[in-house]
Amino acid sequence: MTKKIRRRDFLEKSAKIGLSAAFGWRLTSSFFPGSMPHDSEKEKVDIAVVTGSDYLKNTEKAIKILGGIDKFVPKNSSVAILPNTQGKHPGTYTKPEIVRAVIRMCREAGAKEINCLSWLSRKYWDATGLGKVVEEEGANLKIVARDESLFKTIAIPKGKTLKEAKVMRELFNNDVFIDMPITKDHAGNKFTGTMKNLMGLNFPKINRFFHSGDAEQPDDIEHLDQCIADLNKIIKPDLCVVDATELITTNGPFGPGKLVKPQKIVAGVDRVAIDAYCCTLWGMEGKDIIMIKRGYEHGLGEIDLNKVKIKEA
Amino acid sequence: MNSKAKNLVISATMFSSCLLFFSVCSQDSGGLQGGLSRYLPQSCEVGGWIRNDIPQEYKGEDLYLYINGGAEIYHEYGFKEIIEQDYINANGKSISLEIFEMENDEAAYGIYTFKRSSEGKRLALGNEGQIEDYYLNFWKGNFLVTLTGFDEEEETVEGLVMIAKSVDAKIESKGKIPSLLSLLADEGLMKLSIKYFKGNLGLYNSYRFFTKDVFGLRDGIKGSYKGGFEVFIFKYKDSKESHKRLQEASRSFRESPRYKNFRPVDEAFQVIDSNDRFIFIKSFQKYILVVLGARSRSAAKEILDSTQENISREKGDSPLRTLP
Numbered sequence: 001m002t003k004k005i006r007r008r009d010f011l012e013k014s015a016k017i018g019l020s021a022a023f024g025w026r027l028t029s030s031f032f033p034g035s036m037p038h039d040s041e042k043e044k045v046d047i048a049v050v051t052g053s054d055y056l057k058n059t060e061k062a063i064k065i066l067g068g069i070d071k072f073v074p075k076n077s078s079v080a081i082l083p084n085t086q087g088k089h090p091g092t093y094t095k096p097e098i099v100r101a102v103i104r105m106c107r108e109a110g111a112k113e114i115n116c117l118s119w120l121s122r123k124y125w126d127a128t129g130l131g132k133v134v135e136e137e138g139a140n141l142k143i144v145a146r147d148e149s150l151f152k153t154i155a156i157p158k159g160k161t162l163k164e165a166k167v168m169r170e171l172f173n174n175d176v177f178i179d180m181p182i183t184k185d186h187a188g189n190k191f192t193g194t195m196k197n198l199m200g201l202n203f204p205k206i207n208r209f210f211h212s213g214d215a216e217q218p219d220d221i222e223h224l225d226q227c228i229a230d231l232n233k234i235i236k237p238d239l240c241v242v243d244a245t246e247l248i249t250t251n252g253p254f255g256p257g258k259l260v261k262p263q264k265i266v267a268g269v270d271r272v273a274i275d276a277y278c279c280t281l282w283g284m285e286g287k288d289i290i291m292i293k294r295g296y297e298h299g300l301g302e303i304d305l306n307k308v309k310i311k312e313a
Numbered sequence: 314m315n316s317k318a319k320n321l322v323i324s325a326t327m328f329s330s331c332l333l334f335f336s337v338c339s340q341d342s343g344g345l346q347g348g349l350s351r352y353l354p355q356s357c358e359v360g361g362w363i364r365n366d367i368p369q370e371y372k373g374e375d376l377y378l379y380i381n382g383g384a385e386i387y388h389e390y391g392f393k394e395i396i397e398q399d400y401i402n403a404n405g406k407s408i409s410l411e412i413f414e415m416e417n418d419e420a421a422y423g424i425y426t427f428k429r430s431s432e433g434k435r436l437a438l439g440n441e442g443q444i445e446d447y448y449l450n451f452w453k454g455n456f457l458v459t460l461t462g463f464d465e466e467e468e469t470v471e472g473l474v475m476i477a478k479s480v481d482a483k484i485e486s487k488g489k490i491p492s493l494l495s496l497l498a499d500e501g502l503m504k505l506s507i508k509y510f511k512g513n514l515g516l517y518n519s520y521r522f523f524t525k526d527v528f529g530l531r532d533g534i535k536g537s538y539k540g541g542f543e544v545f546i547f548k549y550k551d552s553k554e555s556h557k558r559l560q561e562a563s564r565s566f567r568e569s570p571r572y573k574n575f576r577p578v579d580e581a582f583q584v585i586d587s588n589d590r591f592i593f594i595k596s597f598q599k600y601i602l603v604v605l606g607a608r609s610r611s612a613a614k615e616i617l618d619s620t621q622e623n624i625s626r627e628k629g630d631s632p633l634r635t636l637p
Binding site: 086088090187199208212220221222224225250252253255258290 | 377380381382383384385386409427428430432445446447448459461463513514517518521524525526
């Protein structure tokens with residue numbers, strides 16, 4: 001009988017024999033044993049999109065369209081959730097009811113522990129109402145101090161610009177990772193979604209390098225987007241649930257800016273495809289966003305929306 | 314209750330209210346000790362809106378701690394310091410006030426043009442102010458002031474304006490606008506569309522020419538016109554530099570897959586972008602001039618005639634103009 005290796009056990013073993021750098025790519029699929037290959041479905045859906053004003057119900061519906069939370073969250077697993085709590089202005093942070101829905105569904109699936117991760121202070125969580133939801137739903141809010149020792153250095157063997165990341169150790173205490181960004185404008189590169197949200201796991205000083213560019217070309221936009229794509233090579237969410245309900249299309253990421261209200265919850269596993277879909281909500285295409293293009297070129301997902309199955313409800 | 318008792322009750326109520334009023338004000342003023350906090354309205358100054366929690370302040374690179382990657386555009390324009398203060402009222406409404414001290418008037422004007430949209434409503438605040446659905450910006454001297462409500466209701470919008478006026482009254486400096494503004498042709502110019510740039514990030518947010526700083530931009534402006542075209546003016550040290558930059562830019566346009574039909578024309582060149590918009594670019598004295606969206610080269614040249622006349626009439630090299 002084979003023993004199912006939990007991700008944190010794998011990591012400990014790998015660290016001991018120094019395999020983590022050499023087998024970086026394999027780590028991504030081994031990190032999250034919850035993300036077993038999906039059984040062939042009667043209808044395989046890549047992206048679920050649910051439109052409407054009941055965000056809680058629509059989040060549940062979107063995940064059900066993908067096959068239900070059980071596909072992503074095994075019983076007795078620990079789940080890490082990463083919402084965006086960056087700003088308190090309208091259209092800049094993941095709506096509390098969407099996070100509430102995901103926490104509840106994880107609990108229903110039998111998760112033993114649900115952890116919302118952040119290196120932003122409690123103040124940000126309280127200002128957005130997300131802190132209250134985490135408390136009400138009995139999840140854990142894990143605020144990670146900006147102390148380098150709390151972040152694990154991971155080499156990115158195929159990193160073009162970013163050669164290593166420092167990812168919060170807290171993430172690796174979990175079996176499942178659910179990425180929950182809000183999609184919106186960003187003055188740095190015009191778009192943020194599932195891929196950019198992973199910067200919320202990365203040590204802030206390294207993130208500063210993303211934005212500052214290299215010595216020859218500070219503020220090089222392409223530098224930022226390549227760093228994001230490189231980061232995504234070593235972290236793969238089991239599930240992405242995107243807030244595309246009410247978002248800013250100017251003055252991102254912090255706002256205030258022009259608000260559009262597509263009222264959509266977008267869910268799936270393919271980050272590139274999801275981001276390519278989300279940017280169309282305010283008139284762009286995936287090929288226009290360097291980060292999405294790079295993600296596709298690095299084999300992280302599909303950029304052509306004609307090649308993915310999108311189910312809208 | 315007899316009239317004597319009634320009077321006693323009224324007096325007691327008024328006395329309590331005054332005590333509360335002065336209590337709130339004195340608590341506020343304990344925190345107002347100079348720096349940017351001297352511009353924060355006290356709770357008793359903005360009719361029913363009281364300060365909630367202590368203000369946050371960030372200087373220089375620490376802006377990144379406040380707004381992460383959103384800090385880069387402020388640094389590009391020239392950022393010094395910010396103070397942020399929340400206000401609440403008795404109905405549970407909330408307003409966030411941010412006062413950005415920028416390096417100079419140009420920086421404040423520039424970041425103001427970056428943040429305001431072409432759809433807002435002008436307000437008589439500062440040197441210029443504008444209100445959008447739920448937020449408000451104005452600039453004055455080297456300050457940009459942003460107020461954000463959390464809904465679009467009348468009570469909130471009135472609160473935005475009230476607090477903004479109070480801040481306006483506290484900022485004494487007047488401010489000057491970049492002289493580049495006077496070079497944009499007036500006819501057909503949609504004034505709310507004007508954007509002032511201090512670098513490529515600001516430019517990229519207006520039109521995605523290139524991810525790299527191909528133009529070496531440090532001083533530029535854009536205006537949109539009713540004819541459906543846009544004019545960009547980039548200023549350099551002298552004509553030698555503008556010419557050099559034009560040569561470098563033309564190489565980038567020629568080699569980029571995003572642009573097609575590159576054609577050099579005298580001291581200029583033209584291309585078509587990926588949305589089939591015609592772009593004409595030339596150097597003129599110490600400027601590079603760009604027309605985006607003209608029907609043809611001759612149309613672009615005609616559009617630039619007024620701008621070139623304005624440049625030729627330009628006296629001296631003062632970067633700033635005093636506001637009327």
